[in-house]
Amino acid sequence: MSRLKLSLACWRYDRTEALANGSVRPDGIDLNFMALDVEETFFRMLRNQEFDVAELSMSSYCVTLGREDPPFIAIPVFPSRFFRHSCIFVSEKSGIREPADLVGKRIGVPEYQMTAPVWIRGILQDEYGIDPTSVTYFTGGEEQPGREEKLKLNLPEKFRLEPIGPDQTLSRMLADGEIDALHTARAPSTFYSEKGKVRRLFPNFVDVEQAYFSKSKIFPIMHVIAIRREVYEQNRWIAQALFKAFTEAQRQAYQDLLVSASLKTMLPWQIASVEETIATLGSEWWPYGIDKNRHVIETFTRYHHEQGLSPRRLTIEEMFAPETFSEFRI
Numbered sequence: 001m002s003r004l005k006l007s008l009a010c011w012r013y014d015r016t017e018a019l020a021n022g023s024v025r026p027d028g029i030d031l032n033f034m035a036l037d038v039e040e041t042f043f044r045m046l047r048n049q050e051f052d053v054a055e056l057s058m059s060s061y062c063v064t065l066g067r068e069d070p071p072f073i074a075i076p077v078f079p080s081r082f083f084r085h086s087c088i089f090v091s092e093k094s095g096i097r098e099p100a101d102l103v104g105k106r107i108g109v110p111e112y113q114m115t116a117p118v119w120i121r122g123i124l125q126d127e128y129g130i131d132p133t134s135v136t137y138f139t140g141g142e143e144q145p146g147r148e149e150k151l152k153l154n155l156p157e158k159f160r161l162e163p164i165g166p167d168q169t170l171s172r173m174l175a176d177g178e179i180d181a182l183h184t185a186r187a188p189s190t191f192y193s194e195k196g197k198v199r200r201l202f203p204n205f206v207d208v209e210q211a212y213f214s215k216s217k218i219f220p221i222m223h224v225i226a227i228r229r230e231v232y233e234q235n236r237w238i239a240q241a242l243f244k245a246f247t248e249a250q251r252q253a254y255q256d257l258l259v260s261a262s263l264k265t266m267l268p269w270q271i272a273s274v275e276e277t278i279a280t281l282g283s284e285w286w287p288y289g290i291d292k293n294r295h296v297i298e299t300f301t302r303y304h305h306e307q308g309l310s311p312r313r314l315t316i317e318e319m320f321a322p323e324t325f326s327e328f329r330i
Contacts (some may be wrong), residue, residue, distance in 0.1 A: 093177030122303030
């Protein structure tokens, strides 16, 4: 019997390497693994549905669920997670010294619906009392002019968004003080090239993020694996097959990080970092599946709704393929 051929667009992470090199193969599936930068994958999947399976922005995926015929269904595999306190940058000209100073300011975001800014706005509201409607958001390219929202948004009027000029970039505007702060997924180039003009709101971000996890038990989810719904409906068994394969590939990555005979990465204190991570976040610090992520997902869907991106609060049951909610037992 021939195997089902599926295309998969996903960045080549350590946790997906076994899928990329073929050492892990999903049951009954031949994967055509395309290692693409996440921005390209997101753009091509959201605009044109070019791949059978793809890594997607968690926020963008949730936006698509509000359509009359949602084009994707996800499995609870989260290839990207990131604490985002480190990704709030401020202009030295802004006078911002603490989170409370953000109120009333001009905040840059490459796209309002990006997952990273959704988490940042939510955390700032929950932890520091910063209402997302208390600022004006300026949207556009961080390093290249002309970036637009990948998905059409219909936000309540209380959220103030303004596109930047066709020749402007957020990175340059931040250094020049034309915007006061930036919520982003990538550090702006001017943070490195123009020291003294751009800085982090939380310079001690590791301590802040560890304290946040200790309090909330949330390691923010950034990306999810989504299947084109028509492909899934024709072969519903692929949801479990893919989930199992991603889980096995991740298991191998966990093991590799603890190999001390010869380091798998170029990080000289890799073992110490892994041991510290386990002590802080637990031995399974990057969990897949529904049960271990329910509180993280529910927090995100609350933020998504509160920030005007979902007309109602999404449920976990409508977000993920039902075949992935439980496993067989012997």
